Amino acid sequence: MRAGSWQKFVSLLVWTGLSLPLLIMIGQAITGHLGPDPAKALVDSSGLWTIRLLWLTLAMTPLRIITGMNGWVRYRRRLGLGALFYACIHLSCYAVFFLEGEWVALVREIVKRPYIVVGFMAWLLLLPLGLTSTRQWQRKLGHNWLRLHKAVYLIAFLALIHFIWLKKLGIWAVWPYALLLLVMMALRTPVIKRAIQSARINK
Amino acid sequence: QKIAGRKGGANTTGESLTPYDSVSTYNNFYEFGLDKEDPAERSADFRPDPWRVTVDGLCNKPGSYTLEDILKPHTLEDRIYRFRCVEAWSMVVPWLGFPLGDLLSRFDPKAEAKYVEFTTLEDSAQFPNQKSRALDWPYVEGLRLDEALHPLTIMAVGVYGRSLPPQNGAPLRLIVPWKYGFKSIKSIVRVRFTATQPRTTWAMMAPNEYGFYANVNPAVDHPRWSQARERRLPASLFNPNWRPTLPFNGYAREVAGLYSGMDLRRFF
Numbered sequence: 029m030r031a032g033s034w035q036k037f038v039s040l041l042v043w044t045g046l047s048l049p050l051l052i053m054i055g056q057a058i059t060g061h062l063g064p065d066p067a068k069a070l071v072d073s074s075g076l077w078t079i080r081l082l083w084l085t086l087a088m089t090p091l092r093i094i095t096g097m098n099g100w101v102r103y104r105r106r107l108g109l110g111a112l113f114y115a116c117i118h119l120s121c122y123a124v125f126f127l128e129g130e131w132v133a134l135v136r137e138i139v140k141r142p143y144i145v146v147g148f149m150a151w152l153l154l155l156p157l158g159l160t161s162t163r164q165w166q167r168k169l170g171h172n173w174l175r176l177h178k179a180v181y182l183i184a185f186l187a188l189i190h191f192i193w194l195k196k197l198g199i200w201a202v203w204p205y206a207l208l209l210l211v212m213m214a215l216r217t218p219v220i221k222r223a224i225q226s227a228r229i230n231k
Numbered sequence: 232q233k234i235a236g237r238k239g240g241a242n243t244t245g246e247s248l249t250p251y252d253s254v255s256t257y258n259n260f261y262e263f264g265l266d267k268e269d270p271a272e273r274s275a276d277f278r279p280d281p282w283r284v285t286v287d288g289l290c291n292k293p294g295s296y297t298l299e300d301i302l303k304p305h306t307l308e309d310r311i312y313r314f315r316c317v318e319a320w321s322m323v324v325p326w327l328g329f330p331l332g333d334l335l336s337r338f339d340p341k342a343e344a345k346y347v348e349f350t351t352l353e354d355s356a357q358f359p360n361q362k363s364r365a366l367d368w369p370y371v372e373g374l375r376l377d378e379a380l381h382p383l384t385i386m387a388v389g390v391y392g393r394s395l396p397p398q399n400g401a402p403l404r405l406i407v408p409w410k411y412g413f414k415s416i417k418s419i420v421r422v423r424f425t426a427t428q429p430r431t432t433w434a435m436m437a438p439n440e441y442g443f444y445a446n447v448n449p450a451v452d453h454p455r456w457s458q459a460r461e462r463r464l465p466a467s468l469f470n471p472n473w474r475p476t477l478p479f480n481g482y483a484r485e486v487a488g489l490y491s492g493m494d495l496r497r498f499f
Contacts, residue, residue, distance in 0.1 A: 064253035064465035140457040
């Protein structure tokens, strides 16, 4: 396959992958296959996909370091926007289906359930990253663009805390995600990065 | 299968029943898996028959009893109870069982016995998630003896007039309707009478979050979430079915006396 058509194929794959969870959720909602607690099922699955896509976004740089191929980074923006998209679905499903738009209840819940504050903060921080993800904004912000987008590490940390906090078993229920994040962060540190790169070159 | 020869029970909750389909597909039973649908989907290898229960500790008739020994003298009755999970969802379920007190008195507890401890089967061939370290297996729960002997407390063997499916705790489980669901231990293989408070699974795992008593109490929040209200299942997308949680899950008139003089914020 030529490089161009290979890229198109991967691109199509990414788009399909990004929309599939949403299509499945909609399908389950229409056919009544969300179970006895459908609002929670939608909130849970959109939240889980937000985390998965955010983690995938963060995996592109480590994958570039490990494989030495730059192609990975091409999909980073799309995956990040996908994470934001599912985060928006997560929040709106929570507000509309779970709380029935009862805003007094929302405020009361937020005060009593700190994990909601943490999750909301993560969404709030992710929003400007999504809005400034275009090339124009990238040019306009110059060096500051990179600085701003470093916020993704804080966002991932907040998302993880939110995830751990809402599970009855806490860290025991989400340890694979915590471990993966730790590994991906470790791979970015200059020491490890250089070690991997020189090992590849010396091969 | 359908169970014949039982006493009918009135619906004293005044609320509509949660359908069998919801009761048997939305379960917390971490021995099968952590997701609500895991217990129904991953219980194909579970064998509730034959079944034995070991009875020991401070009683005059300890021993190993078959399920038939356990059930024989008792007349099964339908009991329709509210069932409130600590995760803030609830159901109304027609259980089939008999008063736990009738069973415990057959083992003739000694005067020193103040508590009774129950243990779930430990066998990773039947409980796939027991291969993981999610909880400290086997699952252990316990009651103060007066709670165990209270007429509302039952040993359940069925739901909706038929024997319990594995995901609901076959073949033998506790139902303590004024406590959070995790107290109502499933698939019991051991009953032990003790003088001291048993070390129960969730209370050992996170003592600041789950107490030994675990009485349903809207005034005492779980540190991570409110207990003031609950979602009655099944809910629908445009109706999450929230309702206020009642003290002792609506059974305060019957059981509040068990805790007179106790600070329920401390003994949560």
